[in-house]
Amino acid sequence: MIEVTRLDGRIILVNENLIETVESTPDTVVLMANGRKFIVKESLSEIMKRCNERSGVQCEAPLVSTGEMAVQSRISEAMHR
Template identity: 80%
Template sequence: MIEITRIDGRIMLVNEDLIETVEATPDTVIIMANGRKFIVQESVPEIMKKCNEK
C-alpha cells in the first residue's frame, strides 16, 4: 500500500498492485484496475517513487 493525498487534502492508502495508469492532465490522476479514478496532489514521479520503494 502507498499513501497518497487526494486533491482535497484527505490522505488515503492505495494498493499499488491495482494501479493501472497514472496521468498528469495537469492534475495527477490515478486510474485503478476497476476503473475508479483519484485526483491526487502528488506528481507522477512522486507516485512512481512510492511504488518503487516497496
C-alpha cells in the first residue's frame, strides 16, 4: 500500500495494485478498480514513484514505466521466460 494525502490533509493508504488510472486535472485524481476516486495532494509523478518503490519491494521490477524503460523491461522479461 502507498500513502497519499487527501486535499483536507488526511493521510490514507491505497493499494497500488488496485489503481486503474491517475490523472492530473490539475488536481491529482486516483481512480481505483472499484470505481472510487480520490483527489490527492501528491503529483502524478509522485504517485508513480511510490507505486514503483512498493512494486520494487515485492518483485524488483517497476509497476509503472515509461518510454525506453518500458521497452527494456519487456525485452528483459521476454529473454528470461
